[in-house]
Amino acid sequence: MSAMPHEFDLAHATMLPPADKGPRAAPNxxxxxxxxxxxxxxxxxxxxLxxxxxxSVTPEIEQLPHxxxxxxxxxxxxVAHGIEDLAAVMQPGLRALLSLTAQGQDTTAAALTLWREFHTARTAILDLIDAG
Incomplete structure (x- = not known):
């Protein structure tokens, strides 16, 4: 079985330091x-919508940042990156839903889809803490 050719050029890639090296900022x-x-x-x-x-949010969900x-x-x-990513999805999605609602359109199906995406992403973020 032959390998698939690829176009990746790692000549100018930046190497990140190992996760254990260097000072870490205190969590905010x-x-x-x-x-x-x-x-x-x-x-x-x-x-x-x-x-x-x-x-209703459970204490487990509410206390995630702590x-x-x-x-x-x-x-x-x-977790911090996951929350930022989730916000990056929710903000334009909610903005689009509100725009459609203002035009008198039914957004129930689209809102339900975004709701499910939110729950899937939130579960993944919660699982990061349980992985420790």
């Missing part, structure tokens, strides 16, 4: 908690 729980809360507020709006109502900071290291960094 306040910023992470605010981002986590904002993502959930966006999800609540999407839930309303999907005609699902507001979800648990990530307690574990620190790569766990915290991956």
């Amino acid at each position: 729980i306040g910023i992470l908690a605010a981002q986590w809360e904002a993502v959930h507020e966006a999800a609540a709006a999407v839930g309303n 999907a005609q699902l109502g507001r979800e 648990r990530a900071a307690e574990q620190g290291g790569w766990h915290y960094e991956m």
